[in-house]
Amino acid sequence: MDSALALHRFHFAFTITFHYLFVQLTLGLGLLIFILKSMALKTGNEHYNDAARFWAKIFAVNFALGVVTGIPMEFQFGTNWSRFSKAAGGVIGHTLAMEGLYSFFLESSFLGLLIFGEKILSKWGHWFAALAVWVGSWLSGYLIIATDAWMQHPLGYALGPNGEILLTDWFSLLVNEWAFWQFWHTMMGGVLTGCFIMAGIGAFYLLLHRHEEYGRTFVRLGVTVGLAAALLAAFPTGDQQGMLVARHQPVALAAMEGHFETAASPDMAIMGQPDVNKRRLDNPFVLPGALGFIVHKRWGAEVRGLDGFPQDQWPDNIALLYYSFHVMVGLGTIFIGIMGLAGLFLWLKRLYTFRPLLWALLLASPLPYVANTAGWMTAELGRQPWLIYGLMRTTEGASPHVSSGNTLFTLLGFMGLYTVLAMLGLLMIWREIDHGPAPQEKATGY
């Protein structure tokens, strides 16, 4: 591969992966803070307001990092992918501009009010600010996913006389079936991150016997919402997303599953290492005959393998795609297990004192970050070798005049800057956790 193209791709992959670490927590915590504010309103118990204030502080650090690392994403379409932008800007520019107008203004205005405005707003006003921040972040998620969905499954366009892409149906951009399932699947992923972080910190407090009243609230809320999200992430959202891939990107599905040869009733790989040159899976550990049922909901169904497609249509990094998909699915299954068990102990009123399970919640808290990252890698590696599926290849999209030297320079710059940001961000969030929630805390502000 041409080295400038490889760098442009890695530049985008690196910056979007880092950005999404903050986004997923925003998506999850936005909902959880809104639930805490609602509980405060319903019960009149100040405890929930204190809890919400604690999480809003962590949310604010996380949100600020999400904002500053998000601006480079919009810019990079133009800086590094100018051929793609020129061709597709008239289509996906709509959803990107709508994101700025409809969700970022909502989010940023009401976040200011959520953080700074508790004393100048009424109880309901402050509750509404929490609602607006949550809705704004999910709306932003929808518009970005609609953008990605168009690249995965383009519709509502026609080709002009010189092959240019002309938008013909704006509404279909917004109601793309692909966007619908991918949205709910992705939101459940974000909620899982929020829930595992909340339950993990709650478990940490309970294990330490510090802030125990808050610890119980965090564990209860994290586990209750987390169990629902873990189930919904698998079924129906994950399942339906997989069906869309099977229908519209069957070659990506074959690569995700490490399925090289077309067969009736093929085995489904749970583990194993794909050897793409020899076209086989080494050390396979399989569910016999399960793939046909998973993909077509019919035992014994035939599933096309990679051999059923011309090689120039294959995703260009099959091994990484296979691992990403399996890591996501494997972790998703583990999440259902942990949250299911914790939910059971919560129902039996044993969870707050059952230390092994509190330890499990604490240690599992970073795992949704891995699963969400792997999920996005599955989606975007599966889209390869296309930038816009079936319309424009990734090799045709990069900026022609931006040299590999310039790209490497800015890539290294982002890597350095983001390393520092990550360390400082963790340091500050750790300090808030160590300090803990406190009733009627004196506001310090800037």
Add this chain to the structure above:
Amino acid sequence: MLPVIWFCIVAVMIAIYVVLDGFDLGAGIVHLGVARTENERRAVLKSIGPVWDGNEVWLLAAGGTLYFAFPALYASSFSGFYLPLMMVLWLLILRGASVEFRSHFDNRVWKPLWDVVFCFASALLAIFFGAALGNVVRGVPLDSSGDFFLPLWTNWQPGPNPGILDWYTVTVGLFAFLTLAQHGALWVAYKTKDEVRARARNVARFAWFGVGLMTMLVTVLSFRIQPALAASFHSMPAGYVFPALALAGLVGVFLFWRRQHDLRAFLASSLFIIGMLTSLVFGVFPNVLPSIGDPALSLTVQNAAAPEYGLRVGLLWFIPGIILAVGYNTFLYRKFAGKINLDDGGH
């Protein structure tokens, strides 16, 4: 007609961005001088704390609108100005981090560090934004597919082989720096009391003289560098209303400053910024990115615009969206109106 409407919309959004984010960049530029004690610094930060990220959203929203309405311009200019744009991104990251990180540790290494980062990033951003405008006036070496790539600098001359920085664009950058310093100082004066206000007013007065001189200098230089400017104003004298707005703003800053009307002086400074930006845009029109060399290669409002269907349907979502956005902004600014009081809560 539709491309012209969208061109005006993008220009207005960029002007709003510069007026709004301009005052918090300006506050960053002047805060080391006008706020000396911890409480004074906190007061300055609190004056922008609830609004800075919303102000930055105008940049994102303008960028997104530019992207869908003028994809060819977006693709060409963002890839052509690759390095400075990436540096602007880094500086925006540092600016945001400095505002949000500062309050998390209370010690004498952490806080002054972020104060200096805040000042440094804000100052460089102002200069880069000014230099970017300078490039739009001067033009860039576009090729027949509408692309170009400029290094940061070559021989510092705005000749046939220019860099992004040359003596002309750097002059515009310094002009932007002074303009935003004045704008930020007037904002701080409006939002604070006593000594901080007095120092901010003092800074604004010095900046005002600099801004006045630089306005004349940059105007003369711009008309010499880009002959199309004079042609635009000659062919459509109604365009003189834009420089007249700028002049009114500049005079207004001085008069309101003398009468101690802080808010009005700040609004006059906003008018000055809007007047200067609209004058520039009017002068370059119908080009959006002039070519150095063959004028036929210039990107124009017409040849850079997206197809008509997209522009028409775009108005349908844009109009309600912008009304909502202005509504949120108005609500937010009204809620946080008035002088900063350090005991009012926060995080």
